[in-house]
Amino acid sequence: MITSVLVANRGEIACRIFRTCAELGIRTVAVHSDADADALHTRTADTAVRLPGAAPADTYLRGDLVVKAALAAGADAVHPGYGFLSENADFARAVTDAGLTWIGPPPRAIEAMASKTRAKELMGLAPLAAADVTEDDLPLLVKAAAGGGGRGMRIVRRLDELPDALDGARTEAASAFGDGEVFVEPYIEHGRHVEVQILADTHGTVRPLGTRDCSLQRRHQKVVEEAPAPGLPDALTEELYALAVRAARAVSYVGAGTVEFLVADGRAHFLEMNTRLQVEHPVTEAVFGIDLVAEQIRVAEGHPLPADPPAAHGHAVEGRLYAEDPARDWAPQTGTLHHLAVPAGVRLDTGYTDGDEIGVHYDPMLAKIVAHASTRAEAIRKLAGALERTALHGPVTNRDLLVRSLRHDEFTTARMDTGFYDRHLAELTGSAPDPLAPLAAALADAHGRSRFGGWRNVPAQPQTKRYELAGEEIEVSYRHTRHGLAADGVRVVHADAHTAVLEADGVRHRFEIARYGDQVYVNTTRLTALPRFPDPTAQLTPGSLLAPMPGTVVRIAEDLREGATVQAGQPLIWLEAMKMQHRITAPVTGTLSALHAKAGQQVEPGTLLAVVQETSS
The missing domain is CATH 2.40.50.100 (RNA polymerase II/Efflux pump adaptor protein, barrel-sandwich hybrid domain)
Structure with a gap:
């Protein structure tokens, strides 16, 4: 019986594993870099061990330090989560050599599948030799042999781009995974990214647990995932299951894993096998009513899978909430996450809580929000509505992009592919702020700031406030009257420091307002309060x-x-x-x-x- 688990990871996945461990009565141990000393996963665990430094190469990728931490904290098992060391066979061996239980597949299975080049060879496929490619092979995809998450990948459409793509992919892969090996394969332009979740025990059972569609991606990293993959013919689904089971049996796989494919022209093209838990595993859990982390732990303890496979019910959709600006080439954002609250009825997996800092060292994913319903259409509507009503005060995020993506006709009718954002990014990132938001912010700011000791029988002079909204400067005006605050063209029903109710054209609108320094959040609209008089020295040289x-x-x-x-x-x-x-x-x-x-x-x-x-x- 496992009694104490160290999670060799951080953030959302560490918190998610700790949650299951607590439900099972298992003690938890966190490891943390100096940058994560006060992170949520560090605070959540029963025990935490410091890994000195901040860069992944000095901390979370140091398998020797992680094993020492497990022994020092009295853990008897290690769960790798995803990323970092999760697909490192040497780390898995080091864990078992130290007398600890490894909650994952055997090292030899990791070794066989962790390198995408070796995995393809195992499945009877072979990558292209970079030195031999010609114009006829274009477009190409340069891809890191290790790791995942879209890192170390480059699309090549002209042969003269290949050397630079190889160099860039090697550098990025070495930084993220400690392994700079890359390979080249044909790039399928309009395929769907479909994967099969598998679960295998030590008694010979290998069970496919449905399909997932993960076609909505930016920079080869998934943004929206769902289960089951919609619109697949039964024969193709059975073929995907058979290929996934074949891959697992080829390496005597044990535990949870995922086999990934590109589906194009009705055919399945093998991509890779991820010998770990996937970021998007919650959609499978929702559909099958299971806890994959609990299953991983039971398999690691030697228990067989239940004789009867779980039945699938309904549809689940997940959106990854990132601190990034899709309109600015997906630039990651940093700063304080002042407030995050999602409506009831959806699942929230996150590694952050109010007041936490979003730093520069790690992936910018803030949270995963998952909706489950009886049909795909209902699940999509539920998730889009929940995201739209999520209170999110902090750096710029992709929340609006997620909402618009979920409501896009190409997605709702399941006609999407991996080129979705290449085609639609401009229309999905266009600004559509609430026009009443600046006035609501100004009224909340003005609450209780009357310039009069009491009402006087003279006309009140208009007051003005300036805000930056979606890159534009907006000025709004209001007046203090004996009846309270007023504005032209709008009836002010109520206004205080945190709430405004405005009536325009006979329709009432309620706004919740929060301010942190010069940043103002009005419902889902983010504004920057500008000084009354611009700084004339704030000039930059053109270019x-x-x-x-x-x-x-x-x-x-x-x-x-x-x-x-x-x-x-x-x-x-x-x-x-x-x-x-x-x-x-x-x-x-x-x-x-x-x-x-x-x-x-x-x-x-x-x-x-x-x-x-x-x-x-």
Whole structure:
């Protein structure tokens, strides 16, 4: 019997595993970097052990330190979660060599499947040799052999892009997984990403637990997932099950795992096997009414799977809530998460709580929100509505994108594929703020600030407030009257420091207002309060390139020097933040008049990196 589990991970997945352990009466041990000293997973566990440092390579990827932590804390088992060391066979061996129970597949199975190149060979497939590809092979996908989560992947549409794609993918893969091996395969443009959840015990049972569709992706990382995958013919579903079971049996698999495919033209193309729990496992749990983490623990204890497989009921959809700005090339965002609250009736898995800091060292996922209903249409409507009503005060997120994606005709009719955001990003990120939000914010701010000691029989002068909303400056005005606050064209039914009720064209609108410094949240609209008089010194040279996020300058374009001619859209500088690389490109065609960035430099948002002076026409 397992009595104490160390989770070799952080954030949302660590908290999710701790929840199941607590329900089973199992003690929990967290490990944490210095950056995570006060993180929710650290506070949630019964015991926590520090891993000195902040970078993953110095902390969560140090298997030797994690094993020492487990022994020091008296744990008798280790659960790897997903990412980090979850698909590291040497770490699994180190755990068992230390006399601990490994809650995962045998090391030899991890070894066989963790490398995507070896997995393909095992399934009778072979990746392309980068040196031998031709124009006829395009488009191509450069892909990291280890790890997952969309890191270390590049699409190549022209042969001259291949060397740079290989270098970039190797660098990113080495940073994220400690392994810079990459390979090349054909890129299927309009396929659906479909996967099969499997569960296997030590007694020879391998059980497929339905399909999932994960086609809505950005940067090859999933954003919306659902179970079961909609619209698949029965024959294709059975083929996917058979291939998944075949892959598992080929390596004598034990525990929970996922076999991933691209489905195109009615055919299944094997991608890889993930020898771990997937981020999107909650949709399968919802449909089958099971706890996959509990099943992993029971399998690790040697128990057989139940004789009767669980029955599927209804449909489940999950949205990943990221601290990122989809309209700015998915740039990750940092700062304080002041408040996060979702409506009742949906599942929330998160590694954050009110007041936590979203830092630069790790993935920007804030939470997963899951809705389950009797039909797909009902589950989609339920999730979209819950996201729309979620109170979310903090950095910019992809929440509005998720809501619009779920309501997009291509998704609701199950016609989506992995190119969904390539086609629709502009329409899904267009600004649609509530036009009454600035006035509601101004009235809440003005509550109790009357300039009069009492009402006077003279006309009140209008008061004005300025806000930035969706990149635009907006000015609103209101007046103090003997009946309270008033505004032209709108009836102020009620206003206090946190609430405003406004009536426009006979329709009442209720607003909840929260303010943190100059950031104001009015229902789901985010505003920035501007000073009454703009700072005349706040001017930037045209063509200035500013760091869009905190991070590290990992690369500067080869031979880039001041005075060089650059083309609009040309990559100049690469920043690494939250385990991903982000390109800073030339905004216009012109001359690089200043270059301030240096390789290895740590930068904050707004740091001046370079200046490009536009060529006069």
